[in-house]
Amino acid sequence: MSDWDFLHDMHDRGYSADDIAAAAACGYAPWEAKYIDRQWAEEQLEGEPQDTAASIQPVGSREGFPFSILEQTEIFLDLVDCAERHFENTGRYLQVWGELGEIYAEIKFGLRRHATHAPGSDGTIDGKRVEVKTISPEKASDHVMVKSQGNFEKLLIIRIDRHFQFQGKLIDRSQLSGGAGKYLKGRLP
Template identity: 90%
Template sequence: MSDWDFLHDMRDCGYSAEDIADAAACGYAPWQAKYIDREWAEAQLEGEPEEDAASVQPVRSREGFPFSILKQTEIFQDLVDCAARHFENTGRYLQVWGELGEIYAEIKFGLRRHATHAPGSDGTIDGKRVEVKTISPEKASDHVLVKSQGNFEKLLIVRIDRDFQFQGKLIDRGELSGGTGKYLKGRLG
């Protein structure tokens, strides 16, 4: 079962597009909420500073940001299916990894992408500038390099395995190694 099948289930159950978008943003279906203890969640956030809207630099999303996360999810699944069929037919991978990684980040992590080819970062998650690096099935390593001059606060590493399954990890810039060189190094594992 895909991580996003619950979105289709919600549509089939008659949930509104807004409810489906909310579920996609939080990563779980309404009927799964009973397993999340509100007191536990609030305790985890205790002592955390609240975001000051004035201190977050607004970054305009690119034109064409998905109007519907459900449609974006369907497009994503179609692209993954197409890439898998191409590989089955030719034994070669379609070189669409970066785009697949960023669409996955939009759906799974709530990435709001910048304009195409915007320097410094790919978009924002919760008001933080994020660089997305995708590891393709062709790569054995779980390490990525990112330019240290980039204007990002977090690195999102997306791994696509040989079975076209996706995994992502969001890392604070300060946790990356190689701080004095031209590149910073992040690791998925």
């Protein structure tokens, strides 16, 4: 089962086109959201100090960069090798695409990642806020969708092909289509 089969399930269950588009943009089905229940999360954080944008700090890295880019490159190559070996052994892809895409962006494009789960964008490149979207080998399309409310200036699309080769393109937000809608669309040419 591909990681996007849930979109067909949503259609079969009678979800609207907007609901399906929202699920495609966030990458999970509505019935999976119960595991990320907002009320439960707020109850767990009750009494904790509230984060502000100014207080978001990188986790486990030096100002958004890994401690060692050489070590990060070795980790990246090990992860790609592991994912490739898993596919050869099972015929199934290891679902690590987003993390692989962001590590590749660190190495190839100089992405400085924000702290884990920081809202709005994944990090910065040359001082510009960047959203990273990774297209896995399971996907035939080179199109991605991002929420237009996201706080990013550039979109970095990373494509991983079935031979585990990577390519990326950094696109200015103004070049994305669908500017007046809920989602913006980008394409890796």
